[in-house]
Amino acid sequence: MVVGQHNGHGREPLVSVTIPMYNSARFIRRTVESVLQQTYRNFELLVYDDNSQDESFGIVQAIRDPRIRLVRNHENLGPEGNWNKAVSEVRGKYVKLICGDDMLYPDCLAKQVAVLEDPRNSGVSLVCGQRTVIDADDNALIRKINFIDQGRHEASEVSRKIIRMGTNILGEPVCGLYPARLLEGTRYNATVPYTIDLDFWMQLLKKGDLYMIGEPLCAFRISEESWSSRIGDLRYHQFLEFMDRTASDSSFEVTDLDLFIGRINCAVHSMTSTVGFKLFA
Known part of the structure; x- marks a missing residue:
């Protein structure tokens, strides 16, 4: 089922913002409104409901804005299937995927688009902004997570730092904006569910550099409804699997020392994040 409009400007949007949602009734209005309230206006908003069993679809359907196109899957595809569907029909030059509670x-869009539109940043395949971690009531738990400095960074530098840190230092899907042309041959892969977003970032970094904006541009929510919180104690083992898969790709230039340091840090992050998720769930 498709409930759609045009972007209302008589032209192709420069940015496609896409939201794959499932049972997101508690937060989806706030997520959609945060997109509609962007200072940057030339975008389309695609919402893909994965056959939700709550009121998610009706909530979005009731929001009247010509930039919204709402699609409902006839059957549940799961995160991997719905995320890939969500980026399969974008019209914009640039793409941002947002989970239904962030x-x-x-x-956010204005500052990230400015980076990619700057000719000096030719060869950048991913622009990320820092993020704030919030709870179910929008209260800030961590006001800024900053593992990478402002500016442009080579892919090999970033990939080795990810492994050494033993955690996702780039951020969740909400943090990134990337060129739509790079979607060819790039897809979300939930073979290792906890790192579906980071695996996607790594695929993009094989095609160019990272540009990090050093201020919070978005909010990542921790709640009992969030998919990442439901993965729970599997995080540690899944991140180790991601590290080994990344290290096996010679283009990332990961060393044995990187892996050794990363395994130690991964264990530390796993213990602290598991406690955090349980406290805030």
């Missing part, structure tokens, strides 16, 4: 700050 939020954008008003200048």
